[in-house]
Amino acid sequence: xxxxxxxxxxxxxxxxxxxxxxAQEKTLRIGTEGAYPPFNNLTADGxxxxxxxxxxxxxxDQMKVKCTFVAQDWDGIIPALxxxxxxxxxxxxxxxxxxxxKVDFTNKYYNTPSALAVPKDxxxxxxxxxxxxxxxxxxxxxxxxxxxxSKTYTDSTxxxxxxxxEEQADLANGRLDAIEDDIVVLQQWLDSPDGACCKILGQPSxxxxxxxxxxxxxxxxxGETDLVNKFNAAIDAIRANGKYKEINxxxxxxDVFGAES
Amino acid sequence: xxxxxxxxxxxxPRARGWPRPRxxxxxLVCMWIAFGLGIVAYLVLAWNPAFFAKYAPAYLKGLGVxxxxxxxxxxxxxxxxxxxxxxxxxxxxILSGLAYCYVYFFRGTPLLVQTFLVYYGxxxxxxxxxxxxIYLPVFSDGLTLARFTLWDFFKDAFNCGVFAFALNTAAxxxxxxxxxxxxxxxxxWEGAASLGLHKLQTLRKIILPQALIVxxxxxGNELILMIxxxxxxxxxxxxxxxxxxxxxxxNSFDIQAYIWVAVVYLVMVEILRHxxxxxxxxxxxxxxx
Numbered sequence: 022x023x024x025x026x027x028x029x030x031x032x033x034x035x036x037x038x039x040x041x042x043x044a045q046e047k048t049l050r051i052g053t054e055g056a057y058p059p060f061n062n063l064t065a066d067g068x069x070x071x072x073x074x075x076x077x078x079x080x081x082d083q084m085k086v087k088c089t090f091v092a093q094d095w096d097g098i099i100p101a102l103x104x105x106x107x108x109x110x111x112x113x114x115x116x117x118x119x120x121x122x123k124v125d126f127t128n129k130y131y132n133t134p135s136a137l138a139v140p141k142d143x144x145x146x147x148x149x150x151x152x153x154x155x156x157x158x159x160x161x162x163x164x165x166x167x168x169x170x171s172k173t174y175t176d177s178t179x180x181x182x183x184x185x186x187e188e189q190a191d192l193a194n195g196r197l198d199a200i201e202d203d204i205v206v207l208q209q210w211l212d213s214p215d216g217a218c219c220k221i222l223g224q225p226s227x228x229x230x231x232x233x234x235x236x237x238x239x240x241x242x243x244g245e246t247d248l249v250n251k252f253n254a255a256i257d258a259i260r261a262n263g264k265y266k267e268i269n270x271x272x273x274x275x276d277v278f279g280a281e282s
Numbered sequence: 283x284x285x286x287x288x289x290x291x292x293x294x295p296r297a298r299g300w301p302r303p304r305x306x307x308x309x310l311v312c313m314w315i316a317f318g319l320g321i322v323a324y325l326v327l328a329w330n331p332a333f334f335a336k337y338a339p340a341y342l343k344g345l346g347v348x349x350x351x352x353x354x355x356x357x358x359x360x361x362x363x364x365x366x367x368x369x370x371x372x373x374x375x376i377l378s379g380l381a382y383c384y385v386y387f388f389r390g391t392p393l394l395v396q397t398f399l400v401y402y403g404x405x406x407x408x409x410x411x412x413x414x415x416i417y418l419p420v421f422s423d424g425l426t427l428a429r430f431t432l433w434d435f436f437k438d439a440f441n442c443g444v445f446a447f448a449l450n451t452a453a454x455x456x457x458x459x460x461x462x463x464x465x466x467x468x469x470x471w472e473g474a475a476s477l478g479l480h481k482l483q484t485l486r487k488i489i490l491p492q493a494l495i496v497x498x499x500x501x502g503n504e505l506i507l508m509i510x511x512x513x514x515x516x517x518x519x520x521x522x523x524x525x526x527x528x529x530x531x532x533n534s535f536d537i538q539a540y541i542w543v544a545v546v547y548l549v550m551v552e553i554l555r556h557x558x559x560x561x562x563x564x565x566x567x568x569x570x571x
Contacts, residue, residue, distance in 0.1 A: 096528065099535060123535050159519075163532035180439070180519040181529060187402075191519075194405035196437050 048087045051077050052107035055092040056184040059209045059272050060113040063092060072277075075268045076130055076259075077111040080239075083255040083264075095184055096163055099123055102242060109241045109248065113203070115165040116234040124240040127252040132236025132279030135166050136204035138192065138211065139222045145199065148223045153177045156198035159188035165233045166201045172232065173225065185210075193218045201225075205277065236279060321541070328538055337530040337539070344526035345546065347440070351515065351522060352508050355444050359451035366456035371463070381456070388453035393446070393511050400446040401518040404436045411436060443515040447508065454504050462497035463489060495565055502558030506551050513547075523547070 053073055055063040061071040069090045081088035091107045102110055102124060116126045137148050137158075146152055154176035160167040162181035171179050180197065182188040188200045189210050199222060200207075210216040241248045259265045260278070269277060297304070369381025388396065404411065415431040435441050466489050474484035513524035521529070527543035530536075 096532065100537075119533070119535065162529060167532075181521075181525070182519060183517055190402055190405065194408045195433075196405065196439075 048089055049081060049084075049109060050089050050091055050107035051081075052091045052093045052098060052102060052110045053077070053112040054095045054098065054184070056095070056186060057113055057206060059205065060203075061111075072131075072268065072272045073111045073113055075271070076265070077239075079259050079264045079268060080111075080252060080255040083258050084251050095161070099240070102240060105242075108245075109239050109252070111239050113237045114240050116236065116238040117165060117168075118231065118234075120240065123243070125243055125245060125249055126238035126240055127249050128256060129236030129238050129279070130256050131277040133203055133205045133277050134224050134228055135169060135201060135233060136207055136224045137199050137201050137222045138207045138219050139199045140192065140195070140218055141220050143198065143220075143222070145222055148225050150174055150176060153199065157196070159191055159197040159200045161185050161188060161202065164202075166203070169225065169228070169232045170201050189216065205273065325538075325541065330536070330538065333530075333534060333536060333538060337526070337534075340521075340526040340530065341523065341542065341546065344521055344523035347520065348509070348512050348522040348524075351440065351443055351447065351520070352505070352512050355447035355451055356505060356508060358444070358448035359455050362448065362452035363455035363459055366452060367459040367463070370456060370460045385453045385456060388450050389457070393450050394514050396450055397443065397446045397514050397518060400436075401439065401442045404442065408433055439515070439519045442518060443512075443520050447512070447515075451504060451508055455501070458497050458500040458504065459493075461500070462493035465496050466492045495562075495569075498558065498562055498565070502554065506554055509550055509554070510547060 053061045053069060055061055055069055057071075057073075059071055061069060061073040064070055069092060074090065077088060077090070093101045093106065095112070098110055098112060098114075099120065101107065110124075113131075114120070114126075116129060120126070139145050145156070150173055153174050157178045157180060158170055158174055159180045159182055160170045161184050167179070167181060170177075180188075180191075182191070185202055185206055188197065188202070191197045192200045193215065204221070204224065207221060211219060211221065239252050241252075256265075265278070266276075366381050366384055369377045370385065372378045372381070411433040412431045415429045417427045418430050419425055420428040436445075463485075470488055470492070471484060474488050479488070512522060515522050516525035516528055519525075523543055523546060527539050531539035
């Protein structure tokens with residue numbers, strides 16, 4: 022009798038945990054940065070908005086799962102994913118070999134080039150290593166732009182910032198000669214009153230795939246192939262059904278998806 | 283002497299066997315030892331010569347930046363702390379009020395906030411700062427005069443860090459100095475006055491030597507706190523020890539980057555702690571019986 026009771030208890034406990042696990046699977050926690058407008062940004066009242074957020078919501082609708090969002094500093098975003106603080110990163114993260122060692126990526130969901138911005142009165146003419154020799158360039162650390170800048174502009178001083186707004190502030194007040202960032206992020210800032218000081222200088226060329234990767238993808242913990250496949254299917258689906266274009270047109274005048282892969 | 287000796291209560295005898303607090307104590311110590319061994323084991327297992335070869339020079343460079351930042355800030359802070367401490371002890375209401383506000387602000391707000399205020403706050407006053415300039419002789423193609431403005435100073439992140447840290451530590455050091463001077467009994471001042479010594483002479487020859495013994499430990503603590511707090515400058519783009527660790531982590535995603543930097547800070551603090559203890563042993567020889 023006792024044994025039977027125990028077995029019944031154990032079985033119901035197992036069922037309960039299973040139920041909990043399934044319930045958890047249905048809400049997907051998405052990690053993002055919240056300091057990279059127009060892709061992801063925190064509004065003054067603490068709401069996450071932007072292209073990444075809208076895409077993530079569309080993907081969740083497509084996959085028929087409930088999603089919650091978590092804002093996390095860029096520097097610690099991969100460790101936080103590994104620590105289980107959230108299940109996927111939708112934060113304009115470029116797919117790179119170093120990151121692939123730590124996380125699994127979906128296919129790209131957009132791809133925009135890197136560019137340099139300078140003050141309007143800058144005497145800089147081009148974006149080659151020689152043009153920028155002896156100058157100070159600000160870049161957000163832990164980004165593909167930073168990796169490119171520190172490998173390419175070896176005759177310049179590279180200053181690392183925690184995120185894009187800080188490097189923009191320092192370009193505006195004259196501490197920097199140039200900043201390198203995603204062209205869309207730069208353009209958004211230049212169009213705002215804060216960015217009135219500055220202009221786009223140009224795009225470095227070529228932009229090697231082994232540094233910049235094929236574009237921005239969604240990162241999940243290693244081995245979660247199922248989730249990757251679901252995301253990939255959902256990306257293809259929203260590309261096909263026009264949802265992607267709708268979100269794209271809300272933010273940009275051109276197609277940020279880049280070339281079909 | 284015997285009268286005082288009888289008044290001192292004997293400590294209770296040590297408990298025998300294994301009372302609960304002792305078991306808990308041993309268990310806690312064992313846990314910490316296991317934790318420490320775990321970290322050491324991890325470092326040994328994860329020992330990565332490639333990581334070391336790649337980033338050790340950067341760490342060393344960062345260590346130099348950290349040490350020079352703290353050293354410069356501590357010295358400037360020590361100099362600044364003298365007038366502030368004087369103000370705090372002054373009977374002049376305005377002077378003591380001002381000094382009080384200074385200390386209150388810098389001890390009452392986080393150093394991180396102060397550093398941000400200096401770095402990004404000053405950055406937004408660039409046009410005004412560029413107005414104030416002085417001409418200094420410079421050696422470039424012979425001796426020429428070059429104009430240096432306040433902006434030239436604040437443009438550099440390292441200078442901003444030193445500026446914020448010096449102001450911050452000046453407030454703490456002023457309080458240490460004031461406390462130490464006030465800990466010397468009034469009778470010392472009166473005795474010196476009765477011998478016809480001038481106030482400054484009294485301060486320099488009688489009060490300060492006694493006060494600085496009291497101040498040594500708090501000074502040592504302040505130095506240790508400054509070394510640890512200096513990691514803050516990594517976020518205003520100074521590549522100090524922490525800045526280089528962050529960079530190493532960004533490139534490798536290897537948690538070793540932070541473990542090693544913790545070890546370096548730990549070693550620095552340990553060396554300082556022993557240094558302070560050694561100085562204290564030396565300067566209190568005359569007090570030992």
